[in-house]
Amino acid sequence: MTDRPELRSFCNPVGSLTFKGYGLQNNPFNDETTESPAVPAIGPLRPLLRPSLKFALAATLSVGAAFSWLNSHPPLKTTRLPAPINASADPAATPAPSLLQRAIAVTVRPNDTLDGIFRRLKLSVDDLAVVRNLPGIRQSLDFLHPGDVINLNLLNGSLASLERRVNDRQTLTVARSPQGNFAAHIVENTLDIRPSPLHGEIVSSLFRSVNDAGATDAVAAQLAEIFRYDIDFAQELQGGDQFTVVLEKVYRDGKFVHDGDILAAEFINNGKTYRAVRYTTPDGHSDYYTPEGKSLRKAFLRAPVEFSHISSGFGLRWHPILNHMRAHKGIDYAAPTGTPIRAAGDGSVKFRGIQSGYGNVIILNHSGDVQTLYGHMSGFGAGMAVGRHVHQGELIGYVGQTGMATGPHLHYEYRVHGEHRNPAGIKALPTEPIAASQRASFDKRSAALLAQLDNARQATHLAAR
Numbered sequence: 001m002t003d004r005p006e007l008r009s010f011c012n013p014v015g016s017l018t019f020k021g022y023g024l025q026n027n028p029f030n031d032e033t034t035e036s037p038a039v040p041a042i043g044p045l046r047p048l049l050r051p052s053l054k055f056a057l058a059a060t061l062s063v064g065a066a067f068s069w070l071n072s073h074p075p076l077k078t079t080r081l082p083a084p085i086n087a088s089a090d091p092a093a094t095p096a097p098s099l100l101q102r103a104i105a106v107t108v109r110p111n112d113t114l115d116g117i118f119r120r121l122k123l124s125v126d127d128l129a130v131v132r133n134l135p136g137i138r139q140s141l142d143f144l145h146p147g148d149v150i151n152l153n154l155l156n157g158s159l160a161s162l163e164r165r166v167n168d169r170q171t172l173t174v175a176r177s178p179q180g181n182f183a184a185h186i187v188e189n190t191l192d193i194r195p196s197p198l199h200g201e202i203v204s205s206l207f208r209s210v211n212d213a214g215a216t217d218a219v220a221a222q223l224a225e226i227f228r229y230d231i232d233f234a235q236e237l238q239g240g241d242q243f244t245v246v247l248e249k250v251y252r253d254g255k256f257v258h259d260g261d262i263l264a265a266e267f268i269n270n271g272k273t274y275r276a277v278r279y280t281t282p283d284g285h286s287d288y289y290t291p292e293g294k295s296l297r298k299a300f301l302r303a304p305v306e307f308s309h310i311s312s313g314f315g316l317r318w319h320p321i322l323n324h325m326r327a328h329k330g331i332d333y334a335a336p337t338g339t340p341i342r343a344a345g346d347g348s349v350k351f352r353g354i355q356s357g358y359g360n361v362i363i364l365n366h367s368g369d370v371q372t373l374y375g376h377m378s379g380f381g382a383g384m385a386v387g388r389h390v391h392q393g394e395l396i397g398y399v400g401q402t403g404m405a406t407g408p409h410l411h412y413e414y415r416v417h418g419e420h421r422n423p424a425g426i427k428a429l430p431t432e433p434i435a436a437s438q439r440a441s442f443d444k445r446s447a448a449l450l451a452q453l454d455n456a457r458q459a460t461h462l463a464a465r
């Protein structure tokens with residue numbers, strides 16, 4: 001949960017006072033431009049370094065004084081402005097302002113450019129050029145999406161400040177100092193992140209069930225990702241499986257923005273319970289662990305045979321039987337005939353049989369379009385048949401020298417999208433458990449998340465009754 005002071009867009013501080021749809025059909029600019037009427041600066045002019053506040057002030061204080069500005073801008077209609085605050089509605093009673101502030105909210109139209117908007121509003125393109133040359137903001141400034149809102153604050157018809165939300169997380173503000181220099185800042189938007197419970201039962205698909213429980217596909221994908229080393233979501237999902245999640249939901253200005261990260265999750269697959277908690281190390285790396293602090297990630301086995309040594313590496317080599325140089329597309333592990341060969345990772349049998357050269361060979365399909373191949377086997381593991389699901393470490397066959405082999409060894413290949421990769425070069429996924437130095441911090445975090453998980457399950461069960 002974050003609870004920082006909010007950066008507010010300029011309409012918010014005045015609550016129900018909004019300028020959208022205020023009968024601006026005759027707006028000289030266009031009907032996508034909403035505008036708060038003019039305001040004479042009251043009291044000493046404060047530096048325009050806080051545009052949000054200024055916009056708020058403009059909106060709050062301008063209501064009555066609006067009419068003086070309206071006189072000089074007749075096309076703008078004045079339909080149903082909120083009751084004047086502390087100001088006279090009689091234009092004659094309002095002294096001519098020496099400084100005139102206006103706040104304009106421009107909604108970006110298709111194919112709009114900032115240049116076009118400035119010209120439309122009769123603002124100085126020279127000012128725009130200066131602003132665009134401020135360091136580091138060009139992209140945040142120029143990247144316009146239809147529907148984006150740009151808040152402009154004008155002083156005597158010149159740009160005093162500009163504010164726009166760049167994305168969910170950042171807002172760009174540009175303000176002119178009393179000395180006339182522009183300065184730009186990127187401000188982090190304050191997002192309100194609320195942990196929320198999610199609970200559901202698998203009926204047809206994981207995505208459907210997560211949607212039904214009230215979360216997006218992204219959450220379903222996260223859930224499958226977290227447990228992918230334990231559950232084969234393509235083949236092993238069963239009706240009646242259950243999930244419970246503590247999920248970050250992200251709000252801004254009280255409005256839901258998007259689902260965030262899963263903080264804790266439980267999945268009951270075929271009666272077996274798997275649990276995961278998210279933990280971020282002090283260096284900022286986040287990962288999922290079992291409640292006991294083991295990594296949920298399981299790397300491919302480094303070597304699918306124990307008690308072996310690499311007798312031939314990946315790459316070009318002299319082929320002893322074919323008697324010429326050729327690419328060796330795998331790794332050879334020398335081991336006595338009959339040494340067990342293990343599945344390098346969870347997967348399913350794609351091929352089991354004899355192929356010239358490879359002899360007795362098994363090919364496994366893994367997630368991520370990864371295939372592993374095991375050649376020259378003397379025999380296959382019991383029950384190995386095409387389509388069979390195998391778990392990492394499961395015995396799939398025995399070392400031999402069938403096919404083109406000069407001695408007993410396992411020829412092992414690793415392919416990603418059909419391309420051979422060096423199995424030794426596969427970057428091992430981090431499988432380390434929580435470091436001893438992090439243990440106390442992790443245990444505290446884990447206990448808190450598990451309690452939230454239990455509450456989430458109970459709350460949704462109670463609600464279902």
Ligand SMILES: [Zn+2]
Pocket residue numbers: 312328330331332410411412
């Ligand atoms: Zn080989």
